[in-house]
Amino acid sequence: MRINRLKLVGFKSFVEPAELKIETGLTGIVGPNGCGKSNLLEAIRWVMGESSPKSMRGAGMEDVIFAGTASRPPRDFAEVTISAERGFDDAANDEDHELEVTRRIERGAGSAYRSNGRDVRAKDVALIFADAATGAHSPALVSQGRIGAIISAKPQERRQMLEEAAGISGLHVRRKDAEQKLRAAETNLSRLATILADMD
Ligand code: ATP
Numbered sequence: 496m497r498i499n500r501l502k503l504v505g506f507k508s509f510v511e512p513a514e515l516k517i518e519t520g521l522t523g524i525v526g527p528n529g530c531g532k533s534n535l536l537e538a539i540r541w542v543m544g545e546s547s548p549k550s551m552r553g554a555g556m557e558d559v560i561f562a563g564t565a566s567r568p569p570r571d572f573a574e575v576t577i578s579a580e581r582g583f584d585d586a587a588n589d590e591d592h593e594l595e596v597t598r599r600i601e602r603g604a605g606s607a608y609r610s611n612g613r614d615v616r617a618k619d620v621a622l623i624f625a626d627a628a629t630g631a632h633s634p635a636l637v638s639q640g641r642i643g644a645i646i647s648a649k650p651q652e653r654r655q656m657l658e659e660a661a662g663i664s665g666l667h668v669r670r671k672d673a674e675q676k677l678r679a680a681e682t683n684l685s686r687l688a689t690i691l692a693d694m695d
Contacts, residue, residue, distance in 0.1 A: 507534040582627070
């Protein structure tokens with residue numbers, strides 16, 4: 496998968512609509528302190544389904560919405576759209592070759608996601624990116640302090656990074672889902688057995 500465009504509005508310091516074209520190869524973000532470099536990386540993670548406010552440097556998820564300044568009122572919503580080209584292995588069919596995912600959060604209403612115009616769940620979005628090895632925790636996104644964190648990571652954390660890079664972290668989510676369904680089916684079966692026994 497190749498990310499080629501990022502659009503933001505009302506996200507953290509990006510109060511006005513902003514659009515960035517991401518070229519092929521390594522992309523670095525440079526600029527003076529506090530200009531919003533980390534906010535851009537956080538926007539990419541957020542649209543990919545990041546669910547931890549702490550990793551967005553906030554107390555709650557609504558903290559990603561532009562909070563206002565002395566001269567500008569706060570916004571009621573934040574929206575980030577990411578566009579990507581999927582490799583033929585990642586796309587379910589030809590129409591899915593181009594991917595556009597949008598996440599929007601409104602105060603008091605939580606987040607909503609759209610993938611190529613269809614409403615989807617956070618989990619679906621996280622799986623799309625995890626399967627393509629470009630998820631919210633992907634080593635492809637190198638934020639400040641990340642290199643140090645990799646060097647000092649525990650073996651378990653390193654394993655997670657490798658799984659993320661290999662695009663297999665989505666399999667853990669699917670396994671957990673399958674186990675939950677299995678447990679629910681077992682509960683239903685045992686209920687059924689009780690009902691049948693009562694009928695005898
Ligand atoms: P540094 O080089 O110091 O790490 P940076 O370029 O990475 O800085 P960011 O940390 O991305 O900068 O941006 C910080 C700026 O974003 C601060 O000015 C902060 O006030 C602003 N900011 C963060 N969250 C919000 C928000 N919800 N609403 C408005 N502004 C915000």
